[in-house]
Amino acid sequence: MYENSVELLNKAVTDELVAVHQYMYFHFHCDDQGLDLLAGLYKRTAMEEMLHIEKIAERILFLKGDVDLNAAAETEKIHDVKEMLNWAVRSETDAIKAYNQSAIECGNNADSITKKLFEELVADEERHFGRFDDELGNMEKFGENYLVLQSIERSRNTSSGGGGAGN
Numbered sequence: 001m002y003e004n005s006v007e008l009l010n011k012a013v014t015d016e017l018v019a020v021h022q023y024m025y026f027h028f029h030c031d032d033q034g035l036d037l038l039a040g041l042y043k044r045t046a047m048e049e050m051l052h053i054e055k056i057a058e059r060i061l062f063l064k065g066d067v068d069l070n071a072a073a074e075t076e077k078i079h080d081v082k083e084m085l086n087w088a089v090r091s092e093t094d095a096i097k098a099y100n101q102s103a104i105e106c107g108n109n110a111d112s113i114t115k116k117l118f119e120e121l122v123a124d125e126e127r128h129f130g131r132f133d134d135e136l137g138n139m140e141k142f143g144e145n146y147l148v149l150q151s152i153e154r155s156r157n158t159s160s161g162g163g164g165a166g167n
Helices: 003-032 036-062 081-108 112-142 144-159
Strands: none
Touching: 003 036, 003 081, 003 112, 036 081, 036 112, 036 144, 081 112, 112 144
């Protein structure tokens, strides 16, 4: 009865797994570059995406489906911070569109609980989009100085014993 919902939910699991891997990759590279603000943003977002996977998996299992944890895409090797932010904005935009469509499909198939889950995911992805879009706007507004300030702040914290994003 809920085969379509399980299929849509498993597609969402795949998308979320891809996002977790990519955001953690970005976290590692931003942290390595001393960009604590962005490193922390990517890490927090990856953790939120993992919570999405958990909620989605619980729903799949409730519907008597099986959770497919095989992420379909490889992590993109992006090292440029602006390109990282562009990837994040595109990814969140795609997720918003896909989850809105999935919510509509679930509603049309009389699965209001899965519809509500997708609507909750849309709200979270819109919040993620807003954060990344703001950071991209800061980079465009302030240029490389924006990144330099983050790096200087880490140096200041490290020299005073505060440590970086990984501490």
